[in-house]
Amino acid sequence: xxxxxxxxxxxxxxxxxxxxxxxxxxxxxxxxxxxxxxxxxxxxxxxxxxxxxxxxxxxxxxxxxxxxxxxxxxxxxxxxxxxxxxxxxxxxxxxxxxxxxxxxxxxxxxxxxxxxxxxxxxxxxxxxxxxxxxxxxxxxxxxxxxxxxxxxxxxxxxxxxxxxxxxxxxxxxxxxxxxxxxxxxxxxxxxxxxxxxxxxxxxxxxxxxxxxxxxxxxxxxxxxxxxxxxxxxxxxxxxxxxxxxxxxxxxxxxxxxxxxxxxxxxxxxxxxxxxxxxxxxxxxxxxxxxxxxxxxxxxxxxxxxxxxxxxxxxxxxxxxxxxxxxxxxxxxxxxxxxxxxxxxxxxxxxxxxxxxxxxxxxxxxxxxxxxxxxxxxxxxxx
Amino acid sequence: xxxxxxxxxxxxxxxxxxxxxxxxxxxxxxxxxxxxxxxxxxxxxxxxxxxxxxxxxxxxxxxxxxxxxxxxxxxxxxxxxxxxxxxxxxxxxxxxxxxxxxxxxxxxxxxxxxxxxxxxxxxxxxxxxxxxxxx
Numbered sequence: 001x002x003x004x005x006x007x008x009x010x011x012x013x014x015x016x017x018x019x020x021x022x023x024x025x026x027x028x029x030x031x032x033x034x035x036x037x038x039x040x041x042x043x044x045x046x047x048x049x050x051x052x053x054x055x056x057x058x059x060x061x062x063x064x065x066x067x068x069x070x071x072x073x074x075x076x077x078x079x080x081x082x083x084x085x086x087x088x089x090x091x092x093x094x095x096x097x098x099x100x101x102x103x104x105x106x107x108x109x110x111x112x113x114x115x116x117x118x119x120x121x122x123x124x125x126x127x128x129x130x131x132x133x134x135x136x137x138x139x140x141x142x143x144x145x146x147x148x149x150x151x152x153x154x155x156x157x158x159x160x161x162x163x164x165x166x167x168x169x170x171x172x173x174x175x176x177x178x179x180x181x182x183x184x185x186x187x188x189x190x191x192x193x194x195x196x197x198x199x200x201x202x203x204x205x206x207x208x209x210x211x212x213x214x215x216x217x218x219x220x221x222x223x224x225x226x227x228x229x230x231x232x233x234x235x236x237x238x239x240x241x242x243x244x245x246x247x248x249x250x251x252x253x254x255x256x257x258x259x260x261x262x263x264x265x266x267x268x269x270x271x272x273x274x275x276x277x278x279x280x281x282x283x284x285x286x287x288x289x290x291x292x293x294x295x296x297x298x299x300x301x302x303x304x305x306x307x308x309x310x311x312x313x314x315x316x317x318x319x320x321x322x323x324x325x326x327x328x329x330x331x332x333x334x335x336x337x338x339x340x341x342x343x344x345x346x347x348x349x350x351x352x353x354x355x356x357x358x359x360x361x362x363x364x365x366x367x368x369x370x371x372x373x374x375x376x377x378x379x380x381x382x
Numbered sequence: 383x384x385x386x387x388x389x390x391x392x393x394x395x396x397x398x399x400x401x402x403x404x405x406x407x408x409x410x411x412x413x414x415x416x417x418x419x420x421x422x423x424x425x426x427x428x429x430x431x432x433x434x435x436x437x438x439x440x441x442x443x444x445x446x447x448x449x450x451x452x453x454x455x456x457x458x459x460x461x462x463x464x465x466x467x468x469x470x471x472x473x474x475x476x477x478x479x480x481x482x483x484x485x486x487x488x489x490x491x492x493x494x495x496x497x498x499x500x501x502x503x504x505x506x507x508x509x510x511x512x513x514x515x516x517x
Contacts, residue, residue: 020423035424036449235449302471304427304447326426326449333427355429355445355452 009053010146010210011217019233025117027054029234036235040328043193043240044375046228047152049220050237052199053213056115057145058124062136065109067274072130073103074259074282076272080105083175085190088267090126091278095258095285099123100249102190104175114147114199116249130277146205146213150220151197151240153379154227159187159198161223162216167198172377181219183212192237194244194368196377242334243327244376245296245367251307252294252322252336260285261338263294263367292319292338296366297350299333301359305352311337312351312358318343321352327369334369335361387512388416390482394458394499395508396440401482402458402502410459410495413486414446414477417512422448425477428470431488435463439498443488446477455487459498465489 006028015021019030029051032039042048060069069077075088085104089097099119104112115123120142127138150159156168164179167187175188184203191197205212221229238248247253253262260268260282268282299305305324310317324335335352343350346365351358372378389395393403399418403411419425427447437443437457444455466488470476477485492498503511 031450032423037424037426239449302427303429304452306452326447 007054008207009051010205010207010213011051011053011148013210014214014217014231015051018231022234024234025054025120027117029054030231032233032235033231036233036239037328039230039232039236040239042228042230043152043195043232043236044329045153047150047154047158047224048230048232048236049217049224050149050151050232051147051217052149053142053147054117055142055147056113056117056120056123056140057142057147057201058113058115058127059106059139059141060111060113060127060136061109061139062134063109064134064136065111068131068134068136069103069111070272070274071134071276072127074268074276074278076269077103077105077111078272078274082107085173085175085188086267087173089253089259089264090123091259091276091282092255093278093281095260095278095281096255097249097253097257097259097262098126098255100247100253100264102173102188104188106175112201118250143207144204146202146210146216148200148202148213148216148220149191149197150200150224151191151193151195152227153196154224154229155195155197158220158224158227158229159200162219163187172196181212181216183216185216192244192246193240194246194370194376195240239325239328242323242325242336243329243369245336245369247294247336248323257338258282258285258290261290261292261294290341293341293344294322294336295339295344295363296369297321297324297335297337297352297361298330298364298369299335299352299359299361301361303352303354303357303359304333305335305354305359305361309335310353311339312353313343314351318350329370329375333361334366336366339363387420388482389505389509389512391505393482394502394504395511396456396458396502397511398440398454398456400456400458402499403482404495405489408491409464410461410490410492411486412443412458412488412490413481414453414455415508416481417515418446418453419478419481419485422446422451422453423478424449425474428474428477428487430466430468430470431463433463433466436493437461437463437490439501446474457490458502459490459492460494461490461492463488464491
């Protein structure tokens with residue numbers, strides 16, 4: 001990064017003492033504490049905590065905030081209640097994805113937008129470049145608000161121990177204000193693991209005075225002790241989101257991939273009342289059909305599929321993997337990739353070129369890869 | 383630095399962190415070092431060479447994959463692969479648990495052992511090599 005020192009989050013001192021650090025999106029972050037696999041299992045079966053303060057937090061406010069958001073994103077915020085959230089993408093005029101994110105409506109004319117860490121500056125500038133004609137103000141509050149994610153089937157019980165007021169009686173994609181360890185905070189029922197969980201915003205917590213964030217982190221680890229809680233790094237964050245079939249920006253989606261190809265048509269509201277950036281291009285894509293689509297692939301032969309590996313049909317190269325890895329829950333290699341539409345049907349056999357060898361795999365349900373009656377937030381409670 | 387890693391005496395090492403051990407029957411047992419397994423961390427897959435494969439020194443024998451990375455295993459000595467550690471197919475974590483014992487990778491019948499050994503390091507030289515690695 002131009003020789004600049006990597007950036008650090010509020011929780012850096014903890015990570016340095018306990019984690020294996022790597023550079024990610026310009027931040028010095030833990031890739032694991034004990035290991036990806038135990039951290040992954042902790043979240044699928046109990047509870048885990050993640051530092052997600054490297055993500056960008058921007059406030060959009062003003063009389064035209066709703067109109068501005070609907071101009072920028074493909075989803076529709078006009079019916080979104082205050083203290084509710086939705087997942088969306090925003091596109092460039094060609095229909096390519098500039099970023100994907102969750103936006104929270106804090107009140108009628110105030111939104112909080114969470115950008116991917118790797119896109120913080122790009123997204124803020126993209127927003128800023130489009131404010132003309134809208135009565136809105138943008139504020140980057142990333143360095144004033146810390147963000148911690150607590151995820152897993154035991155996350156409600158863990159979090160409740162530290163909050164005043166009930167934080168577990170509201171549904172997915174809802175947001176509530178609370179006192180967390182005595183500090184002003186917001187808890188949102190969102191995440192990036194496929195599990196039930198919360199993303200916590202610790203308010204008035206500047207980067208150079210990180211004590212509140214460190215207190216919340218330590219107290220969460222204490223509160224979850226009986227549930228096998230673990231601090232989790234970026235490694236488990238990646239393996240959990242892959243099993244859940246959630247796209248990673250920069251891998252599975254980018255400026256040259258449109259949301260129709262990416263199987264994100266459900267967040268593209270072509271019929272919403274307002275125009276939005278990329279609408280004309282996406283209308284054309286829907287009309288003409290796509291040349292490739294995102295699929296999930298599960299390995300049948302041994303081997304770990306990885307980002308960039310080729311997908312083959314016999315002796316014909318048909319596509320490329322955009323994410324891949326070992327699934328700790330399923331104990332098998334899984335991947336996301338793009339193939340022509342004729343290969344998208346579930347069960348279609350495909351080859352994955354793992355080094356010099358063509359390993360057998362097949363197209364499977366990938367959103368999520370796991371059995372939803374056993375894992376994930378929809379699981380049958382037992 | 384090197385005291386973090388087990389580097390037993392009496393066996394030979396490559397700069398790429400494989401080890402080679404002469405067996406009484408004249409064959410050479412090979413594997414990856416404690417340093418290598420700790421760098422890779424949680425090993426989830428091992429690709430073993432085919433039995434009977436003839437390899438030259440430093441040719442790829444197979445690979446070891448962790449959650450985050452893939453690493454080639456290079457042959458420390460030239461020769462013919464006469465046995466592979468099939469236990470690694472179901473339990474690749476044996477390399478993490480016991481890199482110089484149950485985590486061995488292959489047994490090679492060497493074809494030019496004396497010449498090849500000159501290109502390897504003893505434990506003392508390898509400790510120095512590991513200490514010089516950047517983290």
